[in-house]
Amino acid sequence: MKYKILLAEDEPFLGKVIKESLEKNNYEVILASNGKEAWNLFNEQEFSLCILDVMMPYKDGFTLAAQMREFSKNIPLMFLTAKSDIKDVAQGYASGGNDYLRKPFSLEELFLRVAELLKRSKSEKQETDELMIGQYIFYPKRQELINGIKKKVKLSYKEARLLELLLQNKNQVLERKSALMQLWGDDNFFTTRNMDVYITKLRKKLREDASVEIVNVRGFGYKLIC
Known part of the structure; x- marks a missing residue:
């Protein structure tokens, strides 16, 4: 390696x-x-x-x-x-x-x-190498999701980092500005729209488990429910 x-x-x-x-x-x-x-x-x-x-x-x-x-x-x-x-x-x-x-x-x-x-x-590798999101197994470093029928879903680097950040704040509101500054280093209009696109992509990749949802908390940010 x-x-x-x-x-x-x-x-x-x-x-x-x-x-x-x-x-x-x-x-x-x-x-x-x-x-x-x-x-x-x-x-x-x-x-x-x-x-x-x-x-x-x-x-x-x-x-x-x-x-x-x-x-x-x-x-x-x-x-x-x-x-x-x-x-x-x-x-x-x-x-x-x-x-x-x-x-x-x-x-x-x-x-x-x-x-x-x-x-x-x-x-000292911890449990973050393998994380559960509903029926999905999430591998942040490998940028992969595996669903209940062992189907592998590839994530882009930004998708994996955004999902990891959402999971760190599971069932709590992830503030939009905080996420933008951590992932893009800026919270202007264009990066905000960019993050909205990534949120949409993640929703599609998690849609096979109805118990998993990324909710838009208007005026504040997003919440991953699982």
Whole structure:
């Protein structure tokens, strides 16, 4: 298995060195040059690990980590930073980070930390790998639904993430703005209409079980009933 890593680093030379070094160790690495770009990539692709520089344009690493953690409770998050004050370290862990590597650091130490985080993450896989929605079995990482007669239904990446978010708020209202900001990073008219399209697609894919329903709560958002 080849792990995919999201690397957010605004120093071009350092980002290039880390990316190429990790790739030589058989990791797939996607490099973002600022926090906003990293957030967009996080919402478009699935990653095994995120390495985040703390001081970045548009969105700092702590803010980015907190947003990532709101959606994914299990993905490993590592900070890279020149800050060494204990309050900064505490803030890093408080925002959802799993590890904190101070600059300058050796690549060998980075490799060890990455390997350990991935190993720990693999061993701590929880029930989120297989979730029940009525008669359906939902596999978020595989982006699949399997119904009661073992028929497989494929989901797009955005469909899977939206369904996972709805399930995290099962039988409660998922606020429209919160979902838009987590999945699209924007709540303008076009992204709102885009999410409505995805909701319609999910309803069609869940329609074989009458006990499962995605309800539109006018003025607030959506509720997954199951």
